[in-house]
Amino acid sequence: MYLQAWIKRWLIVAWIGLLMIAICSGGFLWNDHLQGQREDSGYVINRARLQVSEIMHYLEQHGQEIANSVEVRDALLNMSKESQVSFIYTGLDGRVLFNASSDTELQQIDVKTGLHYDLYQARMDQDHFRIAFPVVAGAAQAQTQVGNAIFMLPVEDVFVPKTNGALYLLLATIVVIVMILCISLLLLTRKIKQDVLIPVHQLKDYSEAILKGNYEPKATYDEMNEFGEVHTMFEQMRMEIQHLSRRREEQEQAQKELITNISHDLKTPLATLKAYIEAMREGVCPDMDTVMEYARVMYSNTEKMARLTDDLLLHALKELGQISVTLKERYSKELLESILQPIAHYVRTTGVHFIEPTDIPNVLIHVDGHRLEQVVSNLISNALKHTEPGDTISVNTELEQGKLKITIADTGRGILPQDMPFVFERYFQGKTDRGSGTEGSGLGLSICKYIIEAHHGTIFFRSIEGQGTTFYCLIPL
Template structure:
């Protein structure tokens, strides 16, 4: 948590510094604009002063013959004085010579007019009036920077517009950084800390575009994979515990029986040939049960690791079932039961792993024999459907409680009724069968009721 706060404070500090720089820039820009305004005011004051000086010159020029030419030449601006006869009285402008005659109407056709000239000067002409009578004309060359000033607003408005857009840009950048970068980074950090502490449930609620959004998406995908991996690891640990518990329970019964019968033979409890043969047959039977139990455990381990291989062979369904059911009829008969094949076997081309499907049917038949009484029958029939065939195996044994049906395909599950009985079995047969059927693209289901028997049905896809 301490590192999280330091990281967040660092990012927030960066944002605050950035915002502070923007504010400083705005303040400096405002100060600069006021300095420009102040400079314009100074220029205007200077212009007014120059106009006053020019007016003073005009007052002097009213008495032009009383002012010597030296003073005129050293005046502030270049100018020319012309009397009403068109004679140049004085001129510091190169375009006019003292004493020359000019046509006033052609040369100066307007009063108080501005005549644009080159070299950054504006030629300005104005009448010389004394006692309400015009005595002459004065022409002055003035700098454009004095007479042709821009409006203060024309200079300030673009600056304020620029400042406005800078502020808008700063707000947008601030929002982008805080919402689209800092927020998802904080969520990523929180989720990473949670994962580090063993919790994988801290989801990132992201809706971001660009690289940040892609990174959040990839992080969520990684988190999902980690959740799956964690769940698989926990499931394997549970399975290991269940496996150890079931092995210790299910192996104990046949081993105890074998041990007991061997001790009976050794201790002379039976010493006749028939008794020894009977004990030997029981020992052989228990040994086979033990071998079957170990095989089931190995098969279940393969299903857990997804290492059970499926090697398909194309075969017609009727040919396959005739062969497998013929062998099963003999096995069922040895338990004083009958296998009844109902209806016609459909002829459809299927692709199956023959050994694995045999294993499925044997597991189901074995359960039917185990939970049925001697002399009962087991029915089997195959339904022909459009894209698949359905194999149905029904017994008339003790049945399964409705509460147990959802769990019959779970590994090690044997039902409450038979959990503590002497009926052999690992509780893995139907779990393995389910894995095999689903590996072929089919499905398997169970329907049953107590004392009415059980039906197991599974499907095989047609080619």
């Protein structure tokens, strides 16, 4: 992934930079250690002795004359000014015999604590040393110490200044590494802002829009990396939510239309029943044949109201998850014959040809007989709505791959191609080729699908516009 690889490369650069800084810091420490070892060597004292050799030589020759000779003291003062070296000359008892330093009040020095011949014990502060040298006089065979010279020397006169190219190289390396890390950090900050923070804020705005019910803004991202994939999935989610929202609105509208349609469909047969009953009460029927004709019309309207109320009840039970399907072992032949016989008589009375199965397989199936009857009745009633007198409705049964296959076919108008994906949707009422809605509530096929699936079976159809429709129900044995 792009961002993951980019951050990984940046981390590698950062770790390499930190490692090099650690190595350079170790080089500094090692150099200080070596410098300390060099400073401990004896040649440092010898360099300090060379700095004061002229004064020491003069003291060895004239040190005993300092107390009585003004010329000697003046010569020592001139030598101190010329060499810019301050010093004190003391006797062996620590009494100050000559003072060429700024400390004019010093009269006595403790020879046990005030004389320092060691370099580091003689260090007074960061910039100066107080180093003592013994002053000896006499012939080479009989030299004796006559006093001590205490010199105040600056550090640069004691230590040789070192110009270490390696240290400069280490320092330059550290500076370059720090600059590289700073630039990398700035690039990382910019990258995080552009590729992480801005897309996250955009997704936040898109989410707020969705929460407010605005599904139109699209989550777009130019690059196909991690956030590109997130935006793609978010866009798919937005489209799915938008689709579900539209479907919900359509269903709510369909529910309202369902109530309106059922109210209208119930009102018409009720008005017909009322009119015929009032006619019979008023004695309009002159003979028994007219009474029977009125009774048939009343029965037909009663059947229509019963179907509507049954569909509405089953739909309500389905919404509540309370359509009870009690599976029992039943033999298919006896059950289907009892279901098809009354339906066949009713279909033939409408002028539509009805073809019953010639041979029903007599197999044992787990089925709810009442619910299966509702499925078959709904499918045949649905076929009647799309057929006209002279058309044919046929039922066939056979065994297929361990299942009982029930086929209900008609030679009616068929289903329009644009309606096929929504046939099993609740409230959906297909349109005929003339554009008018078909009679019904739009619940029958949805209920059939629910019942068949409760039997662990499947239901599907094939249809050709103008040639008819065939429904298939598969029930496990």
